[in-house]
Amino acid sequence: AQTVTQSQPEMSVQEAETVTLSCTYDTSESDYYLFWYKQPPSRQMILVIRQEAYKQQNATENRFSVNFQKAAKSFSLKISDSQLGDAAMYFCAYRDQETSGSRLTFGEGTQLTVNP
Amino acid sequence: GAVVSQHPSRVICKSGTSVKIECRSLDFQATTMFWYRQFPKQSLMLMATSNEGSKATYEQGVEKDKFLINHASLTLSTLTVTSAHPEDSSFYICSASRGPSSYEQYFGPGTRLTVT
Numbered sequence: 001a002q003t004v005t006q007s008q009p010e011m012s013v014q015e016a017e018t019v020t021l022s023c024t025y026d027t028s029e030s031d032y033y034l035f036w037y038k039q040p041p042s043r044q045m046i047l048v049i050r051q052e053a054y055k056q057q058n059a060t061e062n063r064f065s066v067n068f069q070k071a072a073k074s075f076s077l078k079i080s081d082s083q084l085g086d087a088a089m090y091f092c093a094y095r096d097q098e099t100s101g102s103r104l105t106f107g108e109g110t111q112l113t114v115n116p
Numbered sequence: 117g118a119v120v121s122q123h124p125s126r127v128i129c130k131s132g133t134s135v136k137i138e139c140r141s142l143d144f145q146a147t148t149m150f151w152y153r154q155f156p157k158q159s160l161m162l163m164a165t166s167n168e169g170s171k172a173t174y175e176q177g178v179e180k181d182k183f184l185i186n187h188a189s190l191t192l193s194t195l196t197v198t199s200a201h202p203e204d205s206s207f208y209i210c211s212a213s214r215g216p217s218s219y220e221q222y223f224g225p226g227t228r229l230t231v232t
Contacts, residue, residue: 033219043207045160045223052219091159095219102148102213104221106159 023092139210146212
């Protein structure tokens with residue numbers, strides 16, 4: 001079974017600084033998707049960024065970028081120029097490429113605090 | 117596009133009663149819907165996967181007779197908590213996918229259930 005591990009329960013960063021959230025996963029599959037979701041105090045899950053395993057290029061979305069290391073099964077999220085609105089719980093998630101189910105496996109989450 | 121709604125957003129019910137939570141995809145057809153449960157400061161735990169027109173697939177440890185899931189149309193899935201008890205109090209989140217080959221899940225805003 002696939003597992004996703006986030007080893008940092010809490011992280012903090014100063015406004016305008018850069019922070020990196022860690023995520024490792026375990027799978028025997030070669031094709032899959034990885035995601036970072038943000039859950040602010042409203043509890044609404046928001047997709048931040050996704051990475052297809054077959055792509056070597058790291059995904060980027062504005063201030064958010066990932067460092068995808070397939071051999072090491074590592075998928076970290078870098079937030080640049082942190083803003084107060086980035087404060088939230090961040091979840092790393094994995095999904096098989098298989099066509100049946102499309103279920104997500106989530107990590108335990110990292111609570112990010114942004115200090116003014 | 118890809119908006120998912122949940123109703124109600126909050127519900128309080130007495131122990132022993134049943135409560136129904138609705139999940140709707142507002143602007144797309146959702147072949148597959150997922151139901152999650154989330155305790156405070158914890159990750160999302162998948163309860164079941166439902167495909168339109170067929171029986172839901174429950175995760176290990178989830179009582180199918182207690183958590184009834186119906187996915188009668190391509191835009192609506194319901195979760196009924198039967199004979200609710202205080203330990204069923206939690207935050208319930210649904211998500212919807214356009215189909216098994218779709219990589220993305222669209223999340224509803226969640227429902228907070230309190231059983232007194």
